Amino acid sequence: MDGGPQYNPRTVEEVFRDFKGRRAGMIKALTTDVEEFYQQCDPEVPGSLNKFAANYMSQQKENLCLYGFPNELWEVNLPAEEVPPELPEPALGINFARDGMQEKDWLSLVAVHSDAWLLAVAFYFGARFGFDKADRKRLFNMINDLPTIFEVVTGAEKKQVKEKSSVSNHSSNKSKSNSKVRVSESAKYSKGGLPKDEDDEGLDEVEEEEEHGDTLCGACGENYASDEFWICCDICEKWFHGKCVKITPARAEHIKHYKCPSCSNKRARP
Numbered sequence: 001m002d003g004g005p006q007y008n009p010r011t012v013e014e015v016f017r018d019f020k021g022r023r024a025g026m027i028k029a030l031t032t033d034v035e036e037f038y039q040q041c042d043p044e045v046p047g048s049l050n051k052f053a054a055n056y057m058s059q060q061k062e063n064l065c066l067y068g069f070p071n072e073l074w075e076v077n078l079p080a081e082e083v084p085p086e087l088p089e090p091a092l093g094i095n096f097a098r099d100g101m102q103e104k105d106w107l108s109l110v111a112v113h114s115d116a117w118l119l120a121v122a123f124y125f126g127a128r129f130g131f132d133k134a135d136r137k138r139l140f141n142m143i144n145d146l147p148t149i150f151e152v153v154t155g156a157e158k159k160q161v162k163e164k165s166s167v168s169n170h171s172s173n174k175s176k177s178n179s180k181v182r183v184s185e186s187a188k189y190s191k192g193g194l195p196k197d198e199d200d201e202g203l204d205e206v207e208e209e210e211e212h213g214d215t216l217c218g219a220c221g222e223n224y225a226s227d228e229f230w231i232c233c234d235i236c237e238k239w240f241h242g243k244c245v246k247i248t249p250a251r252a253e254h255i256k257h258y259k260c261p262s263c264s265n266k267r268a269r270p
Contacts, residue, residue, distance in 0.1 A: 022068035029074040035265035063092035088120040111150040152221040219244035233260035
């Protein structure tokens with residue numbers, strides 16, 4: 001596997017950092033890198049492996065797993081050969097289910113199993129290094145504050161805040177003609193370009209946080225923050241950090257209809 005050298009997080013903070021890194025990698029596989037992930041899960045010959053492994057697997061039809069790594073990378077590969085393995089193993093055989101169901105249902109299934117694997121790895125470290133009840137509770141609370149991979153992939157979290165998101169779309173018109181763009185600077189200036197009073201500025205920032213606070217990035221799954229640039233896909237209506245989809249505020253000004261990487265890569269499949 002190419003996830004870098006193995007290390008063992010020993011504190012609650014280190015385990016949570018490990019969890020977030022692995023989670024970010026798996027979210028990338030199922031969202032922004034979904035086209036590549038789909039191809040690597042070919043039930044016949046996985047393109048992610050070397051020729052020898054690909055030839056062997058085309059004959060044996062081995063089970064593949066989706067791995068996430070602490071450095072926010074992901075990989076489709078064979079399960080570990082050690083028995084028992086060094087870490088809990090992800091769900092086996094995600095490649096075999098790919099062509100037997102709708103793509104969105106397959107991605108949702110992989111997302112659910114990915115969530116379960118992340119929890120297993122986190123609490124494996126907790127058990128191995130003797131986390132007590134308070135440490136385990138703190139770790140779970142930190143993890144629980146993040147949306148699950150399933151919620152990010154399916155947009156379930158977004159549906160729960162649909163009303164707030166609709167308010168967000170309307171309110172962003174204050175600063176830009178493009179209602180699909182959010183920039184924190186919009187709260188600081190009126191239409192005439194003059195700075196608002198400090199009291200008004202503070203009130204606007206509070207209102208903006210309340211309106212957008214539950215909105216999640218469709219790529220990394222993190223919550224909205226008023227000091228970051230966001231853009232919304234006109235196809236799937238998911239919001240993204242500009243940095244996650246490599247769109248700058250200047251570039252966004254010239255985009256009439258934005259399509260996220262996932263929607264851009266979609267094509268008809270048998």
